[in-house]
Each structure stands twice: as C-alpha cells, then as structure tokens.
Amino acid sequence: xxxxxxxxxxxxxxxxxxxxxxxxxxxxxxxxxxxxxxxxxxxxxxxxxxxxxxxxxxxxxxxxxxxxxxxxxxxxxxxxxxxxxxxxxxxxxxxxxxxxxxxxxxxxxxxxxxxxxxxxxxxxxxxxxxxxxxxxxxxxxxxxxxxxxxxxxxxxxxxxxxxxxxxxxxxxxxxxxxxxxxxxxxxxxxxxxxxxxxxxxxxxxxxxxxxxxxxxxxxxxxxxxxxxxxxxxxxxxxxxxxxxxxxxxxxxxxxxxxxxxxxxxxxxxxxxxxxxxxxxxxxxxxxxxxxxxxxxxxxxxx
Numbered sequence: 001x002x003x004x005x006x007x008x009x010x011x012x013x014x015x016x017x018x019x020x021x022x023x024x025x026x027x028x029x030x031x032x033x034x035x036x037x038x039x040x041x042x043x044x045x046x047x048x049x050x051x052x053x054x055x056x057x058x059x060x061x062x063x064x065x066x067x068x069x070x071x072x073x074x075x076x077x078x079x080x081x082x083x084x085x086x087x088x089x090x091x092x093x094x095x096x097x098x099x100x101x102x103x104x105x106x107x108x109x110x111x112x113x114x115x116x117x118x119x120x121x122x123x124x125x126x127x128x129x130x131x132x133x134x135x136x137x138x139x140x141x142x143x144x145x146x147x148x149x150x151x152x153x154x155x156x157x158x159x160x161x162x163x164x165x166x167x168x169x170x171x172x173x174x175x176x177x178x179x180x181x182x183x184x185x186x187x188x189x190x191x192x193x194x195x196x197x198x199x200x201x202x203x204x205x206x207x208x209x210x211x212x213x214x215x216x217x218x219x220x221x222x223x224x225x226x227x228x229x230x231x232x233x234x235x236x237x238x239x240x241x242x243x244x245x246x247x248x249x250x251x252x253x254x255x256x257x258x259x260x261x262x263x264x265x266x267x268x269x270x271x272x273x274x275x276x277x278x279x280x281x282x283x284x285x286x287x288x289x290x291x292x293x294x295x296x297x298x299x300x301x302x
Contacts, residue, residue, distance in 0.1 A: 004031040005234060006115050007033065008107065008115060011038070011051065012041040012047060016227075017210045017211050017213075018227040019227050020050075020206075021189075021211075022231050024288075025289055026292075028289055029231075036096075037062060038066075038067045038100035038103060038125055039064070039121075041068075041077060041124060043083065044066045048066045049093040050090060050093075052064045052094070054206065057206050058203045065098060066099060067099065068125055070124075071164070073165070078161065086210060101128045104126075105129050109133065109136075112135075116141050118234065120226075123145070123147070123158065123162055123165040123166050126165065127169055130169065140175075144231075145178040146230035147179075148178055148181070152180075153259075156181050159260055163250055170249070175269050176248075177242060178272050179233055179272075181226070183273050183274070184229045186276055187282050187285075188223070188224060189222060189223050189224070190221070193285070193286045194211055194212075196290055197293065200291075200293025200294050201293040202293075204289075225285055228289075229276070229285070239276065239277045239281050240276055242273050243272045244264055244266075244271070245268040246264040248260055
C-alpha cells in the first residue's frame with residue numbers, strides 16, 4: 001500500500017529545533033511520502049545542507065532546494081548564530097541546483113491536486129510561488145501552516161518575519177489549515193521525551209544535541225514542538241478540532257506587524273486548529289521520531 005500523503009516541507013530549519021523535529025517526524029510516518037524539502041529565510045543554503053544531513057542520518061537521500069533568503073517584508077532576518085554549528089562538514093552536502101520556488105511551482109503543476117504543502121517558516125517562498133504562477137493556488141491540494149497566535153493579541157515569529165508574504169498567502173485561493181501558538185503551546189517537550197529520542201540511533205543523537213543547544217540558548221530545559229504539531233494536523237487529524245471556514249487578515253508594518261485575525265466566513269478557504277489532544281500529540285511526536293531514528297539502525301543491522 002502506497003503512502004496516503006504526498007508532502008513537500010517548506011522550512012527554516014536550523015534556528016528553532018522544532019523544524020528538525022518536524023522533518024524527523026515525517027521520516028517516521030509511513031503514510032507520508034516526502035517529495036522534497038525547500039528552505040526559506042536567512043542563510044537558506046546552510047539550512048538546505050542541514051536538512052540534507054538530517055535526511056542522511058535517517059537513511060534518506062532526499063531532494064532539498066534552496067529558497068529565498070530575504071523576507072518580502074524587507075525586515076531584518078533573525079539569526080541566533082548557532083545554525084548548523086554542531087554538524088561538521090555541512091559544505092560537503094549537495095543540494096539540488098533548481099531553486100525552491102521553481103521547484104514548488106513545477107512539482108505541483110505536474111501533480112495537480114495531489115500534493116500537501118507544509119509551511120513551517122516564514123511564508124516567503126509560498127508567496128513567491130503564488131506570484132510566479134497563477135495556477136499554483138489551484139494545483140496545491142492543501143497548505144498546512146504553522147503561524148499566528150489567534151485571539152491572543154500577540155504576534156508570532158513566522159508571520160512577523162514576513163507579514164507581507166503572510167498577507168499574500170492568506171489572500172489567495174489556497175485551501176489552508178493554520179495552527180497557531182495558542183494551540184502549540186499546550187505541548188512541551190521535556191527531559192523524558194528527549195531521553196527517548198536520544199537513544200534512537202544517529203538521528204536521535206543529532207536531535208538530542210540540537211535540542212540541548214536550543215535549551216541552552218534560552219536558558220531553559222524544555223521547548224515547544226510547534227512544527228511537529230503542525231505536521232500531525234495533516235497526518236493525525238483526529239487528534240485535533242478545527243474551526244469552520246473563514247478568512248485570516250494580517251496586520252502589516254508597525255508594532256503589530258504580523259498580527260493575525262481569523263474571521264468566520266462561509267465562503268472562506270481557511271480553517272484554524274482550535275483544540276488539541278495534547279497528551280496524545282506529545283506521545284505521537286516521540287513515537288514517530290524514535291521510529292525514524294531506528295529505521296537506519298534496522299537497515300544497517302545484518
């Protein structure tokens with residue numbers, strides 16, 4: 001039986017560790033076929049090489065495409081500086097020569113209505129794809145977004161980093177499910193989960209090191225797995241409840257740049273995740289990432 005979901009992951013992997021966790025979760029999900037990874041925001045070449053490295057740590061030689069570095073908003077890129085620092089020899093990792101936006105447009109055009117696009121970084125690449133090809137919004141089966149902080153009065157990093165791109169995406173005819181901070185913050189990754197992941201082969205060891213680096217950066221011993229949760233809204237929808245259709249407006253510029261507002265609308269194409277089974281989601285994240293880490297061990301064991 002083939003995979004149920006054909007996926008492209010658009011990511012700013014390397015800063016917050018949750019992007020790497022989301023990628024690993026996909027590796028451990030047999031119902032998902034990962035067609036390719038596109039990177040966005042900041043040093044997208046480094047991010048692409050890092051994604052490629054995580055693929056190899058799980059026994060996968062996947063296609064990775066370098067995307068747009070500078071936000072459509074013109075806002076300065078937030079760059080902690082630790083990206084990829086624990087991974088030796090990253091310049092040796094080879095990625096595809098085609099740029100991410102061209103790949104996105106081509107892949108969904110060749111497979112109209114068949115590909116789910118998961119966007120877990122700023123939406124710069126997605127907005128550029130919409131502007132490049134007017135049929136892109138019809139060719140994507142569904143867009144799953146991590147972003148926003150609905151009903152909180154707060155802004156969120158992905159939308160704030162490129163508010164202009166977020167506005168373009170939500171103004172399109174794409175069918176969208178969005179998961180905001182008000183949902184993802186209900187799940188925390190702590191030491192017990194980290195111990196499980198760390199024991200899962202080379203992938204688990206690398207994730208463990210990156211998670212600990214992220215904890216040290218914030219002087220904490222926990223993190224929120226925003227991006228793996230978003231992946232699960234596609235793969236395990238029964239663990240979530242979503243709103244009826246609506247629209248999302250994005251505030252641009254000023255102190256409230258990136259502020260997201262959901263408005264119910266029977267003609268809208270956006271649904272917002274509203275409720276989460278936090279315990280089940282946390283367990284699912286650990287289980288699938290551990291499975292991904294053990295796949296290479298099983299392959300290498302005679």
